[in-house]
Amino acid sequence: MKTTLYIPGNSILHRLDPRTKMVWMVCAMVSVFILNNPLVPLVVIAVLVTFLLVAVKGKLFENALVRFLPIVILTVTITHGFVNPVGITPIMIGTSPIELPYFGMMKWEGLYYGVLLALRISAVFFASITLVLTTTPEDLVSAIAKIGIPYSYASMFGMSLQMIPIMQEEARIIVQAQRARALRENNLKEKIQALVPLFVPLAVGSMQRTETTAMVLEARAFGAPVKRTELRVIKFNTIDYVLITAFVLFIIFLIVLRVVYGDLSWMYSVRSFWGLFWPVHLSR
Amino acid sequence: MISNNHKNNKSQFIPDAARTLVQVKDLVHVYPTGTRALENINVSVGEHEKLAIIGQNGSGKTTLVKHFNGLLQPTEGTILVHGADTRKTRTAVLAKTVGYVFQNPNHQLFCVTVAEELRFGLRNLRLPPDEIEQKVKETIELFKLQPYLDVHPYSLSMGARKLVAIASIFAMGPQLMILDEPTTGQDYESKKILSQVIGMMYESGKSIVFVSHDMSFVAEHADRAIVMSRAHIVFDGSLPDLFIRQDVLNEADLRPPHITQLSQRLSDYGVSPRVLNVAEMVSEVRRCLA
Numbered sequence: 271m272k273t274t275l276y277i278p279g280n281s282i283l284h285r286l287d288p289r290t291k292m293v294w295m296v297c298a299m300v301s302v303f304i305l306n307n308p309l310v311p312l313v314v315i316a317v318l319v320t321f322l323l324v325a326v327k328g329k330l331f332e333n334a335l336v337r338f339l340p341i342v343i344l345t346v347t348i349t350h351g352f353v354n355p356v357g358i359t360p361i362m363i364g365t366s367p368i369e370l371p372y373f374g375m376m377k378w379e380g381l382y383y384g385v386l387l388a389l390r391i392s393a394v395f396f397a398s399i400t401l402v403l404t405t406t407p408e409d410l411v412s413a414i415a416k417i418g419i420p421y422s423y424a425s426m427f428g429m430s431l432q433m434i435p436i437m438q439e440e441a442r443i444i445v446q447a448q449r450a451r452a453l454r455e456n457n458l459k460e461k462i463q464a465l466v467p468l469f470v471p472l473a474v475g476s477m478q479r480t481e482t483t484a485m486v487l488e489a490r491a492f493g494a495p496v497k498r499t500e501l502r503v504i505k506f507n508t509i510d511y512v513l514i515t516a517f518v519l520f521i522i523f524l525i526v527l528r529v530v531y532g533d534l535s536w537m538y539s540v541r542s543f544w545g546l547f548w549p550v551h552l553s554r
Numbered sequence: 555m556i557s558n559n560h561k562n563n564k565s566q567f568i569p570d571a572a573r574t575l576v577q578v579k580d581l582v583h584v585y586p587t588g589t590r591a592l593e594n595i596n597v598s599v600g601e602h603e604k605l606a607i608i609g610q611n612g613s614g615k616t617t618l619v620k621h622f623n624g625l626l627q628p629t630e631g632t633i634l635v636h637g638a639d640t641r642k643t644r645t646a647v648l649a650k651t652v653g654y655v656f657q658n659p660n661h662q663l664f665c666v667t668v669a670e671e672l673r674f675g676l677r678n679l680r681l682p683p684d685e686i687e688q689k690v691k692e693t694i695e696l697f698k699l700q701p702y703l704d705v706h707p708y709s710l711s712m713g714a715r716k717l718v719a720i721a722s723i724f725a726m727g728p729q730l731m732i733l734d735e736p737t738t739g740q741d742y743e744s745k746k747i748l749s750q751v752i753g754m755m756y757e758s759g760k761s762i763v764f765v766s767h768d769m770s771f772v773a774e775h776a777d778r779a780i781v782m783s784r785a786h787i788v789f790d791g792s793l794p795d796l797f798i799r800q801d802v803l804n805e806a807d808l809r810p811p812h813i814t815q816l817s818q819r820l821s822d823y824g825v826s827p828r829v830l831n832v833a834e835m836v837s838e839v840r841r842c843l844a
Contacts, residue, residue, distance in 0.1 A: 332586075440661075446625045447661040449645040450654035452678035452726065467674070470664035474708060478660075 274432050275333070275402050281325035282509070283404040288413030290510040291401045297517035298397035302390045304524040306535035308382075308547055311389035318396040325404050333403070334438065339395060343388040350384025351376040356537065378540045385546045407432055409504055416504065422493060429483070437476060444471045573601045574634075575730050575761055576622050576652070581631035583617055591617040593785045595631070599730060603761045604752075606776035606793075608769075609806050613782040615765045616657075619732050622763070623652035650679060653728035657735040659719035663707040668699060668718050671707055675726040693725040696754055713744025720751060724760075731755055733764040737771050749774065770811040773830045781806050794828030 278284075283291070298318065302311040322330050330336055351357070352370060357377025360367040368376040401410070407428045414424035448467045454460045487493070527534065536549045544550055581595040591614045599605060599622070607615045620626040621633050624640040633640040635648050656662050665671040672693055676686040694700060697717060702710060707718055716736065724731065733752075737745055752775050756762055766772050772779065772793070779796050781789035789802040796802060797810040798818070809815070817829035817838065824842045829835045 443656070443658075444661050446620070447654075447656045449625060450623060450649055450656070451662065451675040451722065452646040452649040454646060454678050467664045471661050475660055 274407050275399075275435060276406050277326040277329050277403050279325055279404065281321075281404070283321055283325040283400060285507075285509075286404075286513070287504050287506050287510045288401070288405045288409050289417060289504070290506070290513055291405060292413065292417070293514050294517055295397040295401050297521055299394050301521055301524055302393045304521070304528050306386060306533040306537070308386045308389050310524065311386070311393040312547065314393045315389065315396055318393070318400055322396065322400060322403070330403070333399065335395070335399065339392060342391060346388040346391065347381065347384035348376075350387060351381035354380035354383050356380060356383055358538075359541070378545075379537050382537045382540045382546055402431060408502055412500060412502065412504055421498060425492075433476070436479075437472065440475055441468070441472055444468055447471075574598050575601055575636065577634040578618075578621065579632045579634075581618075581621060581633065582629050583614075583621070583626060584629045590785055592621075595787055597780060597787060597790065599761060599763060601729065601761055602756070602759060603763075604756055604775055604777045605761070605763045606772040606779045607763065607765045607782065608767070608772060608779055608808060609782035613806070614785045615782050616734055618782065619654070619734065619763060619765060622730070622732060623648045623654050625654065646678065649675070649726060649728065651728055652730045652732065653723035653726060654732045655720050655723050655734065655736070657738060659712075659715040660708075662719045662722065663715065666706055667704050668702045668707055668710075669694075669704065671718055671722045672699075672725045675722055679726060689725050689727065693721050696758075697721040697724070697751060711744075713740050713747065716740065716744065717747065717751065724755060728760070730761045730763065733762065735766060736764055737766060737768045745771070769809060770813075773811045773814065781808070793830060798827060 298314050302314055304310070319330075351361075352373040352375075354377075357375075357380030359378045360375040361378055361381065370376075405413070410431070411421075411424045411428035414427060415421045445468060448464070451467075453464055453467060455464045536545075539549070540546055542550060576599040578595055578597045581592055582590070583592040584590050595618060597618075607619065609615050617626060621628060621640065622635065624633075624635075624643060624645040627641055635643070635651055638648070640648060663671055665674060669690065672690045673686055676689055681689070694703065697720070699718065699721060702714060702718070707715055710718065720731075720733065720736075736748055736752075740748060749771075752762055752764075762775075764772075764775070776793060778791065779789065779793050780787055781796065781802055783806045788805055789796055789799060794814075797814045803809065810818070811830070813832060813835055814827075814829055817825050817835060818827040821827040825835075825838045829838055
């Protein structure tokens, strides 16, 4: 059973100081919101995914959250396409608009905004899992403690991250255990009713585990009033300084662009699918 | 009578086709992580059997039994339950024939009272209310659960909770009861009750399959043993036959129960090395002294 989200390896990402990855994460998150231009998140995503694929290869797609991302992207894009009030120009297929009862027509401006937002969410998402997938929980906790957060809070964060895969495994067993009792899940009503036999054991189990964990920690002198020593020491190398400089320069570059040229959005001139990602009308 | 008949047939382990409950053919199971958990498994479970599946942690025991009611689907091969392919039949349907009691009762129990817990499976099977109450009543009597009826399952001791979990599956009336590690975390008293319950279920005509590490418990309750090691079945036969197979025991890192080891050491004095319990030992010693 896998008990952490961490995927072992020896890539550049794995060797970086966790604090560098935190700076990277924050820079990636900030950068995608400076301009209203989908090219920035696209570039950020491309860089992050390339690094991730080198670091953890195909295992990236085994992560439950990564598998869930397409649903988020579709939901955000479609919802904004229909309901975002910035929308003016209906999307026409031939001569007929895409229309939903009550929601009305899908608009190019709304869709542009939806795509932008979905790309921003994906960039933020990939930036966050870069940290979690390539840093051992121990290093992550000591890094959080090193940036000035009290150690008990840092380890609380580390432990809750480790809870995710444990809970996933637990939930899988409980589903099986209830199926063995002929749990009915044929239609929506039965599926909703089936949540009780699944949720109760999961909740009770996690409460019991929390209690046990607390006692185990105390039994092992966690929080003793002494200065902690570290088994694994994390420190900055040249590559860390280089990368942090690069991220900061990237942010400064985007801010300059914003001040000089505005938000660089072409929301109101989108008229085609590819126009959502590239200013087609300008290159013409 | 039934158990006597069965004991006489101990050496004949291949159940004839009409009486086969579960038939496993060329089963291979590969987990999504790439772990090959089961390789080329061929086994069948007949009606009215007491079968123990033994082996080290990670040898594939639980993975194998989870195929018996469709909780896991084979990567290759087929599993037939009363002739029905588990790939094409839902676990909820197979649950009528195959009952599976999980290792940790906390994964199975969720109701506010023990009585509700017993009704849950029966309701899922869509039985009429009077039939449900009838079956619940029978189960309560057989498992001697009267004192616990209105108690919250989570406030019971681990042993009693295990018993409730077994009863909740038994109430559904399956012909095959699978018990995964029934003795883990059980004290002597609970184990004794568990032994009685297993005996009772067997007497009522069920087949019992249990996964266990506890060799004296296995020796006491099983007529047939399957030994698994590194995803393969390395032995399928009677317990006395198993305990003299040193190669199998080494492979699976098993030791016979102490009483069997003693009988093997005393075989030079004419004691049969196939002794499984104290009563048999006593009669063997009596015979030799006479």
